[in-house]
Amino acid sequence: MLPPRFRECVMAYRARVELLYLLGFSLDLVNMFIGTVAYPALAVDLHASVTQLAWIGNAYMLGLAVVIPLGSWLAARLGERRVLCLSLGVFALGATLAGTAPTIEALIGWRLLQGLGGGLLIPVGQAMAYRHCPAAERGRLTARIMAVALLVPALSPTLGGWLVGWGSWRAVLLVSVPLALLTLVLAGAWLVRPSPAPAPPLDWRGLLLGSLGVSLLLVALSLLAESRQRGLGVGVLAAAAVVLACHARTTARSRHPVLQWSLLRHVPLRLAMLVYLLVPGTFIGTQLVTTLLLSRQGYSAVAIGGFMLPWAMASACAIAITRYGLARWGARALLSAGMLLQAVGIVLLLAVQARQPMLPVLAFALMGLGGSLCSSSAQTLAFQSLHGDALLPASALWNLNRQLSFCLGAALLACVLGALSAVLPGRAFPVTLLLASGMTLLPLLPLWRLPAASLSPRVTSHE
Structure with a gap:
């Protein structure tokens, strides 16, 4: 409940909350996509191996995944305003220390700290943004979120390349510090101080088991993405499965679980998470496989990167279509069309040949159109019927799933490609791409088994 002095300007306060969330979301995306272009210079300066370079990104994602389950409890204990300010402060500190790190080991450690700070920005900010947005206007909010999700990854590598050329790789890591501090000042000035409220007891056992399980995963x-480490990766994956099974058992018995898996009984949220895992997640893996395929066929790095331009343009069209078409045609139609378009785009890559760029342009455009139809529809679907206290724990589940989708598809397809290259060297790429196309279509099965009423924005459905 807002204080009386805010009741007459709810729209203004809602816009401020939304802007703060989008700034935090931008910080997260910048730090996930900007660093790759700095790896060559960083490797020379800090004498880093390829595995160590990979852990620059992995450590950041690990920090995000570990701290996300704490979001609900910390928000109840400290208040959302304090949690956001604390997160932004830790994020800025981690970025500063990472940008001035003297060794690769120190850099990886500070990136972990940066991820721990950034991990609370998204679920807490997202829950606040959707809570202050009427259900009828959440489609427009999702369109703005997806626009940021499109523009920032597309522009970040260009900005990173310019910063490396103008200064050094350290500038790439330090560039987010001013934006983090600006967001911190705005959060302190704009957000209202919540009334004191009792916090539920923290399920420490569930938190430790969940954090350990996600970390091992x-x-x-x-490890599975590296051919020489796959045996160890299988062992670690088995250990992760055991720990996560123990976490599920502990959570089922807890009165105040750190992650409210019971929310997965909510049909739209469960379906949306599955769609995000298997459609945008599969595209990340497909992009890796396609980059290797196009490189073998003689396409330059500039040309391969240029194929993301039609992807971005088609994605922008998909966001606009979702904004106006979700209420008219429904989530089932848009999700089905999106999966089919991305699957067709992946299949078209089977026919790509050297010096014939129009086919990969068309393939990437179809993948951008289909993938963004699914991701933007899924984002709206996940939160359209959630209200009040359910928003923050649902946001934690959603963002944990989002982080896993970024690496799960890439690891799986890289593993399949590596294994097939050893036994079927001439068919490894086609079979891997066909698998990716099939993975994209898997959510069609549960989507069409659900009654249409369960996907309606006016229905809060449980099974």
Whole structure:
């Protein structure tokens, strides 16, 4: 409940909350996509191996995944305003220390700290943004979120390349510090101080088991992506499964679980998470496989990167279509069309040949159109019927799933490609791409088994 002095300017306060969330979301995306272009210079300066370079990104994602389950409890204990300010402060500190790190080991450690700070920005800010947005206007909010999710990853590598050329790789890591501090000042000035409220007891056992399980899962995925480490990766993956099973058992018995898995009984949220895992997640893996395929066929790095331009343009069209078409045609139609378009785009890559760029342009455009139809529809679907106290724990589940989707598809397809290259060297790429196309279509099965009423924005459905 807002204080009386804010009741007459709810729209203004809602816009401020939304802007703060989008700034935090931008910080997260910048730090996930800007650093790759700095790796060559960083490797020379800090004498880093390829595995160490990979852990610059992995450590940041690990920090995000570990701290996300704490979001609900910390928000109840400290208040959302304090949590956001604390997160932004830790994020800025981690970025500063990472940008001035003297060794690669120190850099990886500070990136972990930066991820721990950034991990609370997204679920807490997202829950606040959707809570202050009427259900009828959440489609427009999702369109703005997806626009940021499109523009920032597309522009970040260009900005990173310019910063490396103008200064050094350290500038790439330090560039987010001013934006983090600006967001911190705005959060302190704009957000209202909440009334004191009792916080539920923290399920420490569930938190430790969940954090350990997710950490082992991320480590396993990174190991599986490397051919020489796959045996170890399988062992770590088995350990992750055991720990996560123990976490599920502990959570089922807890009155105040650190992650409210019971929210997965909410049909739209469960379906949206599955769609995000298997459609945008599969595209990340497909992009890796396609980059290797196009490189073998003689396409330059500039040309391969240029194929993301039609992807970005088609994605922008998809966001606009979702904004106006979700209420008219429904989530089932848009999700089905999106999956089919991305699957067709992946299949078209089977026919790509050297010096014939129009086919990969068309393929990437179809993947951008289909993938963004699914991701933007899924984002709206996930939160359209959630209200009040359910928003923050649902946001934690959603963002944990989002982080896993970024590495799960890439690790799986890289593993399949590596294994097939050893036994079917001439068919490795086609079979891997066909698998990716099939993975994209998997959510069609549960989507069409659900009654249409369960996907309606006016229905809060449980099974």
